Every structure is written in C-alpha cells, then in structure tokens.
Amino acid sequence: MLTLKDLRGSAIDAAAVLPRASQDISTTIETVAPILQDVRLNGVSALLEYSEKFDGVRPPSLRVPAEKLREAAEQLTPEVRAALEELILRARAVHEAQLPEASEVSPGPGARVINRWAPIRRVGLYVPGGQAVYPSSVVMNVVPAQVAGVSSLAIASPPQADFGGLPHPTILGAAHLLGIEEVYAVGGAQAVAMFAYGAKDQAGQQVCPPVSLITGPGNIFVATAKRAVQGVVGIDSEAGPTEIMVLADDSAPAELIAADLISQAEHDALAAAVLVTPSMTLAESVATEVERQARDTRHADRVKQALSGTQSAVLVVDTMEQGVEIANAYGAEHLELMTRDDAGIVDQIHNAGAVFVGAHTPVSLGDYCAGSNHVLPTGGASAYSAGLNVSSFLRSQQVIHYDREGLRAVAAHVSALAQAEGLPAHGDAVQARFR
Ligand SMILES: NC(=O)c1ccc[n+]([C@@H]2O[C@H](COP(=O)([O-])OP(=O)(O)OC[C@H]3O[C@@H](n4cnc5c(N)ncnc54)[C@H](O)[C@@H]3O)[C@@H](O)[C@H]2O)c1
Numbered sequence: 001m002l003t004l005k006d007l008r009g010s011a012i013d014a015a016a017v018l019p020r021a022s023q024d025i026s027t028t029i030e031t032v033a034p035i036l037q038d039v040r041l042n043g044v045s046a047l048l049e050y051s052e053k054f055d056g057v058r059p060p061s062l063r064v065p066a067e068k069l070r071e072a073a074e075q076l077t078p079e080v081r082a083a084l085e086e087l088i089l090r091a092r093a094v095h096e097a098q099l100p101e102a103s104e105v106s107p108g109p110g111a112r113v114i115n116r117w118a119p120i121r122r123v124g125l126y127v128p129g130g131q132a133v134y135p136s137s138v139v140m141n142v143v144p145a146q147v148a149g150v151s152s153l154a155i156a157s158p159p160q161a162d163f164g165g166l167p168h169p170t171i172l173g174a175a176h177l178l179g180i181e182e183v184y185a186v187g188g189a190q191a192v193a194m195f196a197y198g199a200k201d202q203a204g205q206q207v208c209p210p211v212s213l214i215t216g217p218g219n220i221f222v223a224t225a226k227r228a229v230q231g232v233v234g235i236d237s238e239a240g241p242t243e244i245m246v247l248a249d250d251s252a253p254a255e256l257i258a259a260d261l262i263s264q265a266e267h268d269a270l271a272a273a274v275l276v277t278p279s280m281t282l283a284e285s286v287a288t289e290v291e292r293q294a295r296d297t298r299h300a301d302r303v304k305q306a307l308s309g310t311q312s313a314v315l316v317v318d319t320m321e322q323g324v325e326i327a328n329a330y331g332a333e334h335l336e337l338m339t340r341d342d343a344g345i346v347d348q349i350h351n352a353g354a355v356f357v358g359a360h361t362p363v364s365l366g367d368y369c370a371g372s373n374h375v376l377p378t379g380g381a382s383a384y385s386a387g388l389n390v391s392s393f394l395r396s397q398q399v400i401h402y403d404r405e406g407l408r409a410v411a412a413h414v415s416a417l418a419q420a421e422g423l424p425a426h427g428d429a430v431q432a433r434f435r
C-alpha cells in the first residue's frame with residue numbers, strides 16, 4: 001500500500017518529490033467559510049445545529065455543567081488517571097523551563113527600555129474528538145497556557161453521541177484534573193468560530209465570550225477554520241492532520257519503523273507517513289512490514305487510506321545528504337532519525353515540528369509522555385512556526401522610560417530623521433519639551 005519511489009541516480013527536486021494530501025486547506029475552505037459566517041451571525045443556535053449535523057447529537061447545553069467535569073474526573077480509571085498525572089508532571093517540568101526572562105537595557109544615559117512578557121488574557125483551546133478522542137491534547141494545550149499565566153481558559157471538544165452530547169468523559173476528566181471549569185461541547189470549524197466571534201443565545205445572552213488566541217490540533221476542517229479566523233484572533237500554528245517522516249539508514253529496525261508509520265497513520269485518512277532512506281533493503285523490508293502489521297491493526301481501513309494517499313511513500317535516495325535535503329524541504333510535523341549518525345544529522349535539520357532521535361524515541365512517546373508538546377505544525381508550516389509552547393501564550397511588550405536628559409541627548413537625531421521622512425511634527429513634539 002505504501003508506494004516505493006526509487007529516486008536513485010536522478011537529480012532530485014527536494015521540494016517536489018513528495019506531495020501532500022489531495023484534500024487540503026485550499027479545498028476545505030469552501031465548506032468551512034459558510035460555517036464560520038453562520039456561527040458569527042447566529043451564535044448558539046448555529047453551533048447546536050452543526051453539532052447535530054456533523055457529530056450526530058445535539059448537546060443538552062453548549063457549556064458543560066461543572067458537576068459533569070467533577071464526575072468525569074472521579075470516574076477516570078486508576079491507570080488513565082495515573083498516566084495523565086505523569087504526563088502533567090513531565091509537561092509542567094518541560095514547559096516551566098521555557099518561560100522567557102524579562103530584560104532591561106539602558107541604551108544611553110537617562111534611558112531605559114524594558115522588554116517584558118505579558119500573558120494573553122483569554123484563550124480558546126481546541127481538543128479533537130472526531131475519529132479518536134484526545135485527553136492528552138487537553139494537557140498539551142492547558143499546561144503551557146497555565147505556565148504562561150493565562151487567566152481565562154476555555155476548552156471546546158466535539159459532543160459525543162454515546163455520552164449524551166457531552167465531550168468524551170476522559171477529556172472532561174483531564175480538564176478537571178487541571179482545574180479547568182469552562183468547557184464547551186462543540187467541535188470542528190464551528191468551535192473555532194465560537195472562540196473567534198463569541199456566541200450568544202437567542203435571548204442575546206453571551207454564552208461564550210470571544211477569545212484572543214485559539215490553540216490546539218484538529219482535522220483539516222479545524223485547521224482550515226483556524227487559518228480563516230486569523231486576524232480576528234491569533235492562532236498557534238496550523239496543527240492539522242498528522243505527519244510522520246522517518247529518516248533512516250540500514251542500521252535501523254524495519255519492524256519499528258513500520259510500527260511508527262502505522263501509529264501516526266491511524267489518526268486520519270489524510271495523515272502522512274513517509275520513510276526516506278538510502279537503503280533499498282530497508283525500504284523493501286519496511287514496505288513488507290507495513291503490509292503485515294497494518295492487516296491486524298484496529299483502524300486498518302483508515303491506516304490503509306492514509307498509507308495509500310499521495311502524502312505517504314517510501315523514498316529511496318542516493319545519499320543521506322539527499323535525505324536531509326528532502327526532510328528540510330518537507331518540514332514534517334514529526335521527524336524520526338534512526339541512523340548511525342543521529343547526533344550529526346540532528347544538527348542539519350532546520351524544518352520539523354519536533355525531532356525524535358534514535359530507536360527508543362518513537363513519536364507516540366512524544367504524543368503522550370515525553371514531556372514535550374504534541375501540538376505541532378503540519379503542512380510545511382514548521383518552516384515558519386513552532387509547536388505549542390509557553391511563548392505561544394505570551395506577547396513581548398516594550399516599556400520605555402526616558403528622562404529629560406535622556407531625551408535631550410537624542411532630540412536632534414529625532415528631528416533630523418523626522419525631517420528626512422517629511423514628518424516635521426514628530427520632531428516638533430520632541431523639541432516642544434525644551435522650549
Ligand atoms: N498536528 C497536531 O499537532 C495534531 C495533534 C493531534 C491530532 N492531530 C490531528 O487532529 C485530527 C483529529 O481529527 P478528528 O476528526 O478525530 O477530530 P476533530 O475534533 O479535529 O474533528 C471533528 C470535527 O470535524 C468536523 N467535521 C467532520 N467532518 C466534517 C465535514 N465533512 N464537514 C465539516 N466538518 C466536518 C465536525 O464538526 C467534527 O466535530 C486528526 O487529523 C489528527 O491527525 C493533529
């Protein structure tokens with residue numbers, strides 16, 4: 001099912017050897033734009049209708065009652081609760097180390113410029129819940145936001161028909177463990193619209209106030225909606241359908257590579273799973289292993305679709321240098337390295353959401369318990385954006401203090417530049433302080 005492309009002996013255009021999925025933001029925007037518009041105009045009633053249409057259930061109320069969150073936490077199995085607690089501990093340790101320091105510089109006598117970090121005040125956190133449910137994404141969203149000092153946090157996750165129109169109980173339980181009280185039963189593009197525009201009920205009561213930033217992963221409809229509301233609100237990155245690229249040589253175990261490719265393909269038919277290797281022997285063994293392992297996997301249909309899509313392949317190249325070039329051109333959400341020289345190659349990687357080094361660091365470790373964040377840029381966005389982290393929830397802000405002598409020292413320069421720009425009133429505003 002994985003296409004094997006033998007690129008050896010040919011000149012490679014690294015950016016073109018691997019297409020992404022056929023369905024992308026440019027195609028789904030036609031579905032998403034009317035949803036955003038409808039929610040903006042019709043608020044809660046539109047949200048409930050889209051839930052009925054896409055999730056097959058009309059939630060009893062948009063906002064999840066507090067007692068449902070508490071009950072869900074009480075009903076977590078001891079194993080899941082322990083795993084969530086371990087994830088929270090590790091994620092806190094990693095994210096606390098990301099807090100940036102304020103700085104203060106005196107560029108001249110009587111002059112001070114302070115660079116401080118201000119948390120965004122209200123954020124909307126998206127937690128997926130369509131083809132799978134993602135309590136781990138509750139932690140990945142909430143922990144960096146809390147470490148950054150965000151004071152108002154709201155979660156949205158699709159209502160589940162099997163749970164009376166509430167989001168999945170493990171999602172509610174994870175939210176409660178983290179002290180989150182504001183959770184909405186809504187998913188997809190409509191949830192993104194709710195966060196961006198806020199939502200009122202038919203009596204005009206504000207049920208969900210708008211947020212300033214929307215973060216979190218989701219399917220192609222969620223990613224499309226996030227891109228479309230940018231400018232109304234901020235977003236973290238386009239964290240859409242999962243991607244895994246493995247860069248490996250003949251020292252790597254085919255069985256483990258196949259397992260890792262399948263692990264990410266099970267997210268979504270649009271997920272991408274790619275092996276790049278200079279070893280034809282490894283390429284053939286991985287292709288065979290994938291066939292074998294995919295047969296018995298729970299989500300075999302979805303995995304098969306993902307692995308047969310244009311976005312998934314095994315690429316055989318002449319050299320590891322070409323492999324690195326392809327990895328950088330592609331900018332995968334997750335890049336695994338399994339080579340004899342991982343330490344040398346990791347320093348050559350510029351574009352990747354996160355890099356997983358060595359045979360004992362599978363992506364699924366990072367998905368749950370590495371302490372790193374699993375909300376990562378997809379679709380090539382790793383070239384310009386980062387995975388979710390503490391600074392995603394902070395703005396840097398400059399505070400400037402000059403005293404009279406500090407201002408006098410640069411007054412003539414301000415006037416000269418103001419004249420040069422044809423904006424003399426700027427210079428006058430400074431000179432007025434010395435008349
Ligand atoms: N990049 C990352 O950081 C990251 C992390 C975790 C998960 N993911 C991805 O998140 C996604 C989760 O997807 P999911 O589907 O399980 O849950 P989801 O919550 O993202 O999407 C479910 C929602 O999609 C909407 N939807 C479904 N079909 C639709 C249609 N035809 N038209 C309009 N809207 C529709 C519905 O509103 C539904 O509530 C996967 O693609 C997974 O790979 C990405």
Ligand SMILES: N[C@H](CO)Cc1c[nH]c[nH+]1
Pocket residue numbers: 134136137241242243264333367374375376
């Ligand atoms: N692999 C996903 C990021 O693309 C994250 C995840 C959560 N749960 C399982 N996996």
Ligand SMILES: [Zn+2]
Pocket residue numbers: 242263264267364367
């Ligand atoms: Zn995963």
